[in-house]
Amino acid sequence: DQQVKQNSPSLSVQEGRISILNCDYTNSMFDYFLWYKKYPAEGPTFLISISSIKDKNEDGRFTVFLNKSAKHLSLHIVPSQPGDSAVYFCAASPSGNTPLVFGKGTRLSVIA
């Protein structure tokens, strides 16, 4: 029973274009969402987060959108750069002491 789903295992985008990574969740109690980026042989690196009181959070080239009614969030990277090529994990947590729940990840390849 996967509570956080990233249905696209991989995505290829041309350099300079927009990358859109999607994540769906099933638990309506989730109220904090994060995106992590992972390079091979390294641990995940925190990228950006959003709480359920917001529908958008922006940090430089990265923007996360949250649609609570659809239980959907997305990460937009504009413009995409070759260094963005990595696996991106979506994670979510309800309030309280419950740890984060991670999706399976989407491998982004940015082609020069």
Added chain:
Amino acid sequence: ETGVTQTPRHLVMGMTNKKSLKCEQHLGHNAMYWYKQSAKKPLELMFVYNFKEQTENNSVPSRFSPECPNSSHLFLHLHTLQPEDSALYLCASSQVQGPDTQYFGPGTRLTVL
């Protein structure tokens, strides 16, 4: 050292060996976590410690034994592992347990022969 460090980075062990993984966080956090990442699977939470007390054990086999002597250090003791336990083991920490950003170490790549 800054952030979350893990040693060793790579470990190869036989099924009858005993080894330990070490994690140290330099962020002043109070919660620490062990995760397992196998190929094509989501990150699997194994254990959570909050203020040195174990608060989560996700049905992990007893051949994995965690230890948290203080809020900065976390160990994972390994004994009589199976080849299917080969994976990347990641340590993370956060200020508090729950809806808080976790910061990860680089991981230990474990191979069980």
